Amino acid sequence: MSIDRRSGCPINLSLEVFGDRWSLIILRDMIFGGKRHFRDLLNGSLEGIASNILADRLKRLMELGMLTRANDPTHKQKAIYSLTEMAITLVPILAHLGAWGRVWLPVSEELSIRAELLEKGGPPMWEKFMDELRHEHLGTPSDTPPEATVRATLQAGYEAVAARKAPGAKCDSRA
Amino acid sequence: MSIDRRSGCPINLSLEVFGDRWSLIILRDMIFGGKRHFRDLLNGSLEGIASNILADRLKRLMELGMLTRANDPTHKQKAIYSLTEMAITLVPILAHLGAWGRVWLPVSEELSIRAELLEKGGPPMWEKFMDELRHEHLGTPSDTPPEATVRATLQAGYEAVAARKAPGAKCDSRA
DNA sequence: TAAACCGATTGCTATTTGCAATCAGTTGCA
């Protein structure tokens, strides 16, 4: 369950942390989708993760120090997952990954608008986003009003494209 | 063997290309190690890839358009693998990945010096490196003398650290 | 009190991984 350490190369060690098909998807949904609960991650996932794999990866990401888990005061059975600083600093990597995918892979328009906005915003936008995540997950102070967050900006971009592509359909705010 | 397309999300599609434990290792050895042949990749790999997995990943990376294969004129059985533009543009992602790993993971000093130099060089150094790779793999013209390349700079940094850590030992120029 | 929901867990099969041995052809050296 823990890391292999095939070598001390930084790229290799990074791959051993999230070089699988689900870990980064979970972190993506937490970072960009604001998902904090098991069921949100399970049902909200576009890619359809299985519950045992989700449980396994959450456990693994906690062991690796990327996530923490706490009880949700509103529901005795609910657990709330938080990103650590280690996970929050993945934002620039996710931004680059999205930008690369947008150029070279058959991405769908509505799902890549976020990547496009994040790419255009550049490092200053990534920093602002990371500060928002620190506020949301680590409890650090913040003076950004909720309607002016980077996540809200990305979400608005997504909804604009989705509405244009299917004018009559209901907005899907999950993804 | 080809891509799954669980969703059209750029991050998901990128993961489906190199979200496994070997593909990026192979690309790393080609990009930073200058490896072009099957045996070089097989024997030079710090992490000890198996020959069947190497063969499988080379085939897969070719199908995905990240590599091309050509006959080596010096040896009738030798194949020479080249990076495509698609693979060369991974350099910024690898740089970020290395930088992230250097901060959060137990990297070894001699293997992370390259990541440190690449991080300090920033986007201008990455661009220069990508131009060198285009010259080497795609045959585009270049006026950088061989001793002033980014790869040579990174290699020199590695050897300086390796020599300092083991003054009497022979330099290992493979990794 | 029943239904829906909570974060998982279990049983199971299909796929993937990765080690070891091997392949047929090529090359370099004696």
Add this chain to the structure above:
DNA sequence: TGCAACTGATTGCAAATAGCAATCGGTTTA
């Protein structure tokens, strides 16, 4: 000419992992 070393792979096999479907014991809501 003969033979060992090397070329890019391929095969057989056992172990680990992936991932689907059903289910768990408990909580909340209607």
